[in-house]
Amino acid sequence: MPSFYADQNFLNIVYAVDIAIENHFKGLLFLGQSNRIVYASNAFAMRKRSDGNNGELDLPFLNYRLNNYEPGIRTWWNLSSYTQGIYVPELEEKVRYAPITLTYEATFWSHRVDELIYAISEMNFDADNTTTLVPTVEIDSLDFPLSALLTYTGNQYEPVYNEQDWLERNNIHNITLPFTIETMALKTNSDITIPTEVILDLYAFYGDIDDIIT
Secondary structure, eight states: OOOTTTTOOTHHHHHHHHHHHHHHHHHHHSTTOGGGEEEOOSTTHHHHHHHTTTTOOOSOEEEEEEEEEEEOOGGGOOHHHHHTOEEETTTTEEEEEEEEEEEEEEEEEESOHHHHHHHHHHHHHHHHSOEEEOOEEEETTEEEEOOEEEEEOOOEESOOOTTHHHHHHTTOEEEEOOEEEEEEEEEOSSOEEOOHHHHHHHHHHHSSTHHHHO
16 A cells, blocks of 8 residues: 655655664674564564464564654754755755654564573673664665664563463573664655665565555
């Protein structure tokens, strides 16, 4: 079903950020295997993983989902850039921007405790580093890279879920890893789209883009 806002472009920033997130975590936790990442809330992660994997969970895997979109770091805000924009010579026009904070929920699931400890160790090292992702959007056929800072906001080892008995019977371990992304929303008189490569990545990850927009 086409979007009511078919001529609007603000969602493209989120799509590009999601791809950057998945590229980061597939390298950090899954030896480059993107099929171990699903876009789903913590509450529906098991169902989404099973539905998209022929009824199998095939642990380990990671789920994540956007929970909030709000104004970002105030010190990044600039009145001139917000109201008038900055001139980009390659585009021969101005691009307006404003900082935004994207908040995500996420959980890592595994059968083995040693896999859980491995994931915790990798995420702790990642948290001690300033992790900068580089999502890319396309403006008038030119790639426009953005800086996006990833910050973990409180990992929790083996949290209690409503399905806790089911998890214990099936020997499934987990760690929640909520995080935020600090980046920029863009506005321009030109069309802002997702680069073709990113679109192909979206379909590779989700199968159908409707999975993440509905």
